[in-house]
Amino acid sequence: MRLGMIGLGRMGSNMVRRLMQAGHECVVFDRSDEAVQAMVEAGAIGAASLDELAAKLPQPRAVWLMVPAAGVDAALGDLAPRLAPGDTLIDGGNSYYVDDVRRAKELEARGLHYIDVGTSGGVFGLERGYCQMIGGEPGPVKRLEPIFAALAPPMASSPRTPGREGKGGTAERGYLHCGGAGAGHFVKMVHNGIEYGLMAAYAEGLSILRHANAGKKAGVIDAETTPLRDPELYSYDFDLADIAEVWRRGSVISSWLLDLTARELLEQPDLAGFAGRVSDSGEGRWTVKAAIDESVPTPVLSAALHQRFSSRGEADFADKLLSAMRHAFGGHLERKE
Amino acid sequence: MRLGMIGLGRMGSNMVRRLMQAGHECVVFDRSDEAVQAMVEAGAIGAASLDELAAKLPQPRAVWLMVPAAGVDAALGDLAPRLAPGDTLIDGGNSYYVDDVRRAKELEARGLHYIDVGTSGGVFGLERGYCQMIGGEPGPVKRLEPIFAALAPPMASSPRTPGREGKGGTAERGYLHCGGAGAGHFVKMVHNGIEYGLMAAYAEGLSILRHANAGKKAGVIDAETTPLRDPELYSYDFDLADIAEVWRRGSVISSWLLDLTARELLEQPDLAGFAGRVSDSGEGRWTVKAAIDESVPTPVLSAALHQRFSSRGEADFADKLLSAMRHAFGGHLERKE
Amino acid sequence: MRLGMIGLGRMGSNMVRRLMQAGHECVVFDRSDEAVQAMVEAGAIGAASLDELAAKLPQPRAVWLMVPAAGVDAALGDLAPRLAPGDTLIDGGNSYYVDDVRRAKELEARGLHYIDVGTSGGVFGLERGYCQMIGGEPGPVKRLEPIFAALAPPMASSPRTPGREGKGGTAERGYLHCGGAGAGHFVKMVHNGIEYGLMAAYAEGLSILRHANAGKKAGVIDAETTPLRDPELYSYDFDLADIAEVWRRGSVISSWLLDLTARELLEQPDLAGFAGRVSDSGEGRWTVKAAIDESVPTPVLSAALHQRFSSRGEADFADKLLSAMRHAFGGHLERKE
């Protein structure tokens, strides 16, 4: 089928490529003429304006937005007046599901459908396919299934779950209609929240291995430092790249994140190219807020989030306060370095 | 080669089977004659006593212990006098690495070698192979490579890490000599610590999805309960089995643990067969203690461990104290259920 | 001065009493005639309706609301039409500061002033005085200082902070104008967030002491339980009431919460009267959400909040998932009790 695509960054352009490989036609638009031109050369139908994009799409139209979350409302505002009742808008970015709920209502008043699609797969999506979590009305979602199916990874990319044979549905084909407006981004939000926890688990564990030679370092002995009681028990020099690699085969903790970790540690065992200031991009925060609203305990996901804040120096004032208190009651002075 | 195996529980007997499939000979012993008999029928060489086991092994002998951690010292004590200098003992169970360090010293005094092997793979090891993390002296470890190779998963079980071609080593063959005595169980310990974190991340995230319909429940409105400000934002009824399934394909959080989770949720969507009293088997505790000794922050792994304690009701006294304090300063009474 | 008070629950009626003790006049209203009558007997001026309350107050009026947070908007809606420009409304309850910001704007459009006052002191406030954190426009706050001063604890209730002599301000008199609309409840919100952390710290520590005899209990020895390595190190039977008491004198952790804890433990050493289902009343949640918005790491306050959720069984589904995963990869069965 023919789909409009707005936003030709890395994600948007790769999706267009994957769709065209599956035989779909894409009418593409981007604020950058160059980006449009590049996709035209790859086989897409270019549009120099939103009007042209609307004109080149058959009704009922389907337009996929792949723009930064902060730009979605503006894009919808520009696009909606150019569409007709029955057309469908798809937000494939990282919107907060709360915005989806609002947008679906606003667009419904114009007779437009709104679908929110959380996608996972990152820079590997073109090759591996995109896992898609979808929210919105059943009719428009159903109509767009060929698009979702083309973007999704092949079913054979993972072995079949035993007992799945009779269940049907699209989950094992890599896309899922999760529920009404916002459901797709809600599930994607939690997906990312889980991602924070998984990443932190690997990072903390590997850090313990990295420092397993703590006993070999001549410890500074002063009143402000706790000496190791049994330094000989911490005299291992582990090869982290090898350890991550061996865990990839047969262990309980094998995963795609571990695959990537093994690759990074192989390339750069001491990770000297990174400063360790870890960004967080919204979903982790929203996940924890949702947990709080629901009264669901999430000590692990929360700890992962707060450690990201700490990594960026955001704990500095609190840490200074601790030093100030220690100074006040015990006369303790901070150790330098 | 010919290997002695002591302990024919699920793990030990499966290992014997996998070794024999690869052409190795196993002399097997267990306190249960039945267990020995079953393996003899499967092709193993039975031993009715430790003396017989020792007699049936060529020197230098190699004996693999697959007994509960609490029984290893006793087994070593029984076995050592029956061995000769140059023989090697392998502990393939879940020993604390601190014990390995001690045992290696004790056995060295008798001229015996001690190898600690942390294995991961669980009940799937027979079929998938066992990931093996190995500690001990280089010589004996080298000599036993055919055994480790036979137990390990095939290299092709995971795609090759880009850039690995030139590096050599055995990591991508599923087993790794990690360092001296205790190194194998140290790495396995941290492996399990990571496992706790990964499991908790999935469990917490899926629990948020499970309770995403919190807004649909008629909330009890009293002074002790915080009402949801926007209940309509929590009106999703998610199918967790489908969501776990869709994440298995193409998403950043795909993993073997997720594969298993998808299977469990398919079989039993509400998990009613479980009480939620989660055991912890030692390695998670030791991991956090090692982190503390090394001053390595592990907020996520720690939170996962403490939540396991909580799941078993161990927080009860602390929780009662909180209620008591709230009663004291605010006159708050606990809500019943 | 003369103040209107709406809401004569425990907090409201005690405040009226404290104000009258200081020589102020209170015009009181409550949905319950009985409650009004009781305060009239204590010396207050009763009002049978909001109209009567408004009529009995001199302009510019000042009316203090001491009603449940969920009822404040309704109360403001009833009251505002009966007031005149220049009058001031005070919300002394536990409102979310976000609501204060909105209300102040709405009331400003009618020429009314809105002051938010977070109060701490609980059931002891009548006797000890109420710590007050105040938000709103400077003029009305200034005008109401005699009220705040009367409700506040005496300056001598705590020894003077060294160096405070020259600083001025009202902080050491027990009330503080913290900033514009919402500032009072923002500070109170964080106050309660801190309270959650403090309470959890005591509760966890005392729980460690409570279980310091773990080594004396005949441990169940099975594969699902980690035995204590050195049980003789955990053979203390501590008297928690005595320990809390001794900490009250001279220790770094003495506090008012500890005073209350010592009292509760004295009355009921095993706390058998409590079930351990700990409520959370909103401020703790809002505190953590504010921290997330600000990117401020709050691992401790978050952990305290999530443990409260856990205490009420909200972790059950996640815990069951952990058991399900353990069953899947390791064949582990849950221990019963």
Added chain:
Amino acid sequence: MRLGMIGLGRMGSNMVRRLMQAGHECVVFDRSDEAVQAMVEAGAIGAASLDELAAKLPQPRAVWLMVPAAGVDAALGDLAPRLAPGDTLIDGGNSYYVDDVRRAKELEARGLHYIDVGTSGGVFGLERGYCQMIGGEPGPVKRLEPIFAALAPPMASSPRTPGREGKGGTAERGYLHCGGAGAGHFVKMVHNGIEYGLMAAYAEGLSILRHANAGKKAGVIDAETTPLRDPELYSYDFDLADIAEVWRRGSVISSWLLDLTARELLEQPDLAGFAGRVSDSGEGRWTVKAAIDESVPTPVLSAALHQRFSSRGEADFADKLLSAMRHAFGGHLERKE
């Protein structure tokens, strides 16, 4: 009575002063002659050697050690041969209770008594008195009560806990015999663990207040930063010194630590004199390890400990790993500063 004191640092010398003020005699020794001389000038009986100290004490002797934890075993080794059966040694420092258990056994073999005393009070102890948690045999503890009573704060330093009248015991006099060998330091260990949690709770909460103006800062808008949804809700400039001060009077979170915090914030509102590298001195670590041994959930105390590690840069490698993973799956580059 007459007591020997070894170790005349700040703690030891202040204790000698407080004891002498109460009429006790102290025979003092320190490796520094100057330190001895200073105490002699203050009224103590100097000893130039351990032999002299032993000679100047009547039997059964009582010698209090106030030396760094790392030096206690050496000091006991030097001292024990100079003592006679029935004499008592007191360790008043911050020993690990595990060492107490061992030492008590070793000294018992020589007929010597060993008492462990955890003391809290810091640099204020001379003036306020020392809270003392005591472990050891009942007889020697009983005999030393006059010493403990002199060091303790006066009973009137805190108001009596209601209902305490009939209970008896010494807890409300500021010292407590908690149990056998190690009990004193066990309770002190947990005391410090609680202290970590309390301190973190205040520090985190005040940090939220400190950053409550986050909405006023021109945010960097890029794909790696989550913008505030409602920046106007974070536009407060709070005076932390005033807020800490107001909380000191009448609030639920008043405490001695808050008193000190108010003082520090008054002197140095931005805490610029501190770097925020927070030491941890052993007890916090041991507390969490004890909790793990006992299976007692301590999410809050653990989070406080791990944040201290983080404050010293110990999370760096884990943080770099997170950045590496994000780079690997999403092509994310770290933001510079």
